[in-house]
Amino acid sequence: MRQMACENETRPLEVRRELSMRVFVDGQPLAWARRTARDFLARARDAHRVAVSDRVMDTVQLVVSELATNARTYAPGPCLLELTITDSAVEVSVWDSEPTLPMAHAPDPARIGRHGLESVAAVSLRFEIRREIVGKRVTAAVALADAPAGNPEGPVT
Template sequence: MPVEPYDEEGDPEPGTHPMQYRHALTGGEGCIAQARHHATDFLTRLLDDHGLDVSPRAMDVTQLVVSELVTNALKYAPGPVLMELRHSGTTVVVVVWDSEPTVPAARAPDPDRIGQHGLEIVKAVTQDLDIQRQTVGKRITARITLTDTHDTRITTRP
């Protein structure tokens, strides 16, 4: 089993050189689209520069998760939002930090409710979702499997 580049607290393991990307989001026009674009670029670099298998599902799910988490952070938290993407073994890790300490909770199913399904969606499509209150704000960490046995893997860029 390969050594994971991050330990359980999300810190780099000694002697590893994990690939990661960090960006502060201001909430301006196009911010959410920009976050999705950064996620796509990150996964494309894993594929092209590092030769890792990345499934079409991983591409789509990562963009969806980034969009949902960043949208919620910008909607409910005052101040900046920080997004981090990193490669960890067979997963891509999406971390979104915001200044609002309230931990979100998935709501009970309601077929008449319009909207507010983001956390339910993220929980359904990720391998793992962790929400931690921080000294200031909160950190939401989602792990998405890079490959999927149901998808054809992308091995070269078109």
């Protein structure tokens, strides 16, 4: 935390921690997108001392995989992957050029496939699908804080 001098008094200056990266996923395998997310989180943990647990690492890679798969499957052209770490979450955002908004289906254990958005929404603090001037953006926020031991309700908000 930085310090600010103020008339012979030193007070902490609040600094909002935010780290981010953007990459186009165009022609690379989906494993590349997952690896890019994992490497970004590892750098945040090692170089910036962000608390990134194994749960966060795994969950972010799942979200990246699902959102990038949808973009590659249903949209023409490249997609843009953005990862942002705030004080409380890792925000995963995928933009693509297809204007049609995806819809999560009602849970159906008999359905084969098409559970990706359901899964992403289930592991996210926030989940948003937004149309943009060109295409759409799907954003999910994964909590940085792990749930307390014995709390089956998931992440602390």
